[in-house]
Amino acid sequence: MTRLLIVGPPGAGKGTQSARLTETFGIPDISTGDIFRANIREQTPLGVQVKAIVDAGDYVPDTLTNALVSSRLDEEDARDGFLLDGYPRTLEQVAYLEQLLAGKGQALDAVIQLVADQDEVVARLRKRAIEQGRADDTEEAIRHRQEVYARETSPLIAVYRDRGLLVEVDGLGDIDEVSDRIAEGLAARGIFATQDDAAAG
Template identity: 60%
Template sequence: MTSRPVRLLIVGPQGSGKGTQGIRIAETFGIPVVSTGDVFRANVAQGTDLGQQVKSIIDAGQLVPDELTSAVVRDRLAQPDAAAGFLLDGYPRNLAQVRHLDEFLSSRDEALDAVVVLAVSREESIARLHKRAAEQGRADDTDEVIAARLSIYETETAPILEVYGERGIVDEVDGVGSLDEITDRIIAALHARGLARSAAA
């Protein structure tokens, strides 16, 4: 049986484990993870026109604007391996990017199937980020830096989840527990929506 394309977005604060869970879920469904950071790095490494634009902005210490971010993601989603579905990680991160993604997907007669939100308390996120900083020797992960990142997530992501919540596609999953427990919760939520895992998984 050929399963239909599955188009997902995973959302969660820094320290929620969304990167790890995103990879696990994408493997389960046989779809690529489309992470803005990875896509930026790939374009820069390949020296594409988009990559050169991104590099000059990052080198200048500026944030990549929404229009350029969306153009890079559109280019990635147009590649053949994303035809069978994808899992977005880190995009869209604000309402402007939601609008850009909506326009792109609707032009292809597509839409997101589900938005997985990893629910982790601010205290848990901070504890995990401190642990990660200590393990990786990241002295720049100070209390102030961590608090600033979490505040940006809270102010920019809340409106996004409101939009997707109104569409009835948000699945909030408890992000505390073992890796396998959290993965199982996500898969159970997606199965409840009738989304089938890849036959190859």
């Protein structure tokens, strides 16, 4: 019954570590991006609404994002734990998630924050962009995304730090090293992957 949230700047290896965590703990990786895409693909009523908003180049409002996440957390595979990625993104969403989980007698166990030096992440993403032939992914564009992330998430990180939920992990270095740091940070909070979790994963 492990309920986690992972946050980190673009290029900090969040996707890789999320995949490892879900396998280790035998819990689903719940990404708002994936939820949006699945609902759009399946043409659910919420998906139709999201598609119209995204096609117009607008942000999906909190109320709609909350409804999609709530629906996903009600699914069978999320009943015994989950890893949230990309949600919550606003203080309103933080409050909604807290109320939603409290209504089920649940709460987040930890918030994993991958911390990475911005210059190193920018260099890593720029190298990847060049290798993949994405000329439009300029250093300026990459730095802008980093700044947007920092601006949007700093209030959320402050809230979770105040609540004693934050596990700060250096996100740079070898993938296995970062995974070990996350495991150590969670263990310090009394969160371990049991044999049952590993078998389920």
